[in-house]
């Protein structure tokens with residue numbers, strides 16, 4: 001009896017043990033180790049020569065100009081990508097929401113970039129954006145507009161990376177928003193028509209609030225994702241020209257062999273920023289989100 | 293206030309003709325109930341009045357004015373949807389005053405209207421609640437208040453009570469009748485439930501497969517159904533019908549106009565049979581009596597018989613109906629009426 005009841009008590013813990021072990025090994029431990037590393041001047045060649053230096057790495061981070069450059073790049077990138085993607089996805093989703101054969105095809109087309117590796121996409125855009133032979137400048141010239149240096153000028157490089165990220169992300173978010181829009185009962189729109197509501201009023205008084213949980217989700221997910229941008233930068237610019245597209249994760253990556261303690265500290269800072277931002281989002285916006 | 297008229301109205305959904313060349317007049321200020329089985333086109337008709345799914349051809353007139361080119365919001369109609377269609381993210385107050393805001397009604401007047409209407413429907417204490425926190429009956433009242441507050445000339449309701457439990461439904465029926473009396477506007481009420489139609493309507497419009505079967509007051513509809521469909525749709529259980537065996541004519545009588553007895557009586561129509569089922573409903577009892585050729589439902593106010601008992605069913609001559617081969621009711625002054633009556637007497641104990 002006693003044995004049995006003890007087993008009954010233990011069983012739930014046994015059941016979640018494998019998953020917890022995984023989380024401990026692959027999530028909790030790495031995070032703790034990252035924090036641990038951030039307090040050291042770590043020597044990769046000889047572990048014994050690693051030196052505990054307290055908060056020195058952090059002091060260094062906050063006094064180095066290149067960190068602030070990477071941080072501001074990342075913030076500009078994140079803000080632009082999030083806002084542009086959300087705005088364009090919403091626009092396209094509202095348009096695609098009207099059921100027709102063409103729309104189904106367009107929707108599939110828009111989604112396609114999402115299933116292609118971001119590395120391939122970056123490479124293709126690299127060619128498209130080539131200043132002399134690239135397709136984009138060809139189009140600009142044909143339209144009688146001045147060509148751009150795209151990735152090769154520090155003025156336009158970040159914008160170019162942003163364009164590629166937005167282009168890649170839109171399809172997925174359009175899909176989420178279209179699904180949200182289609183869950184709205186048509187009779188709500190009919191009631192609004194009988195209430196003499198203008199199209200615009202229907203959109204911001206009815207449609208937007210109803211899909212606000214999905215929009216909020218997209219906002220949080222995209223902010224976190226964009227803050228961690230790496231692959232596009234790595235393939236397309238390598239952080240250049242002149243650090244114009246250097247982002248935090250790329251910055252961390254830059255010290256992977258030379259100063260891993262410093263990398264780790266920057267990683268901790270990034271984690272803190274993302275955590276803080278998410279917290280602020282929930283604080284400021286969750287009241288405006290209508291969960292039903 | 294306004295009357296409504298349909299003139300040769302046809303409605304098709306992708307080649308599927310739902311309503312064809314329909315003519316109908318709905319009187320100003322009356323409580324008109326559109327009733328019929330599911331899928332007969334009642335909602336379609338209502339939506340054409342509202343303008344949210346306009347007719348394919350023909351004219352719809354509201355207050356004598358052709359509204360074909362007028363947007364739903366400007367027709368002076370309000371509608372209560374079957375699923376209520378309340379704006380889920382707005383508070384009760386916002387739901388009610390959304391239409392007023394769109395019609396640029398001033399804040400003071402708006403507040404006053406919202407408060408009066410919400411008191412009328414008993415939602416005053418719930419004005420700041422979100423619809424998700426309300427019960428089914430309360431949501432229904434929000435939908436009602438939202439329609440009332442606009443002071444529409446025409447009030448459209450699409451099965452507004454079908455999602456409520458039986459008790460609440462009975463209560464709301466009475467409240468709607470009172471509301472109609474108070475407002476005096478044109479009500480067009482759609483239901484598939486003939487009890488609702490009978491209890492609320494000034495005029496019933498009975499439809500089947502997109503065609504109007506009969507337009508009449510409830511008592512006329514019950515006493516003088518124009519055809520077999522009307523006779524069997526109105527009344528529970530439906531009218532008993534049997535073959536007369538002459539010219540394809542069928543006879544019929546209502547379950548409540550028959551009398552059951554142990555001995556054969558001297559009624560005009562009389563058969564014997566055995567009680568197959570008995571349903572005791574409280575104030576009345578339903579028996580199914582199986583004879584040699586027919587099975588009839590009989591409704592009695594007294595509960596005197598048991599299953600498997602041999603009984604005699606009797607119906608007085610003036611309670612009998614006859615329907616021609618085309619389903620139309622044969623009137624008493626029809627030249628063959630007496631012959632059919634005689635034929636019926638011949639079926640005694642058959």
Ligand SMILES: Nc1ncnc2c1ncn2[C@@H]1O[C@H](COP(=O)(O)OP(=O)(O)O)[C@@H](O)[C@H]1O
Pocket residue numbers: 305308310328329330331332333334335336337
């Ligand atoms: N949007 C639509 N598209 C195609 N067919 C429809 C549509 N709406 C209604 N119908 C058809 O029209 C007929 C009448 O429907 P409806 O008016 O909703 O019936 P009800 O009397 O039950 O309210 C049904 O056969 C239905 O299938």
Ligand SMILES: [Mg+2]
Pocket residue numbers: 331334335336450
């Ligand atoms: Mg319907």
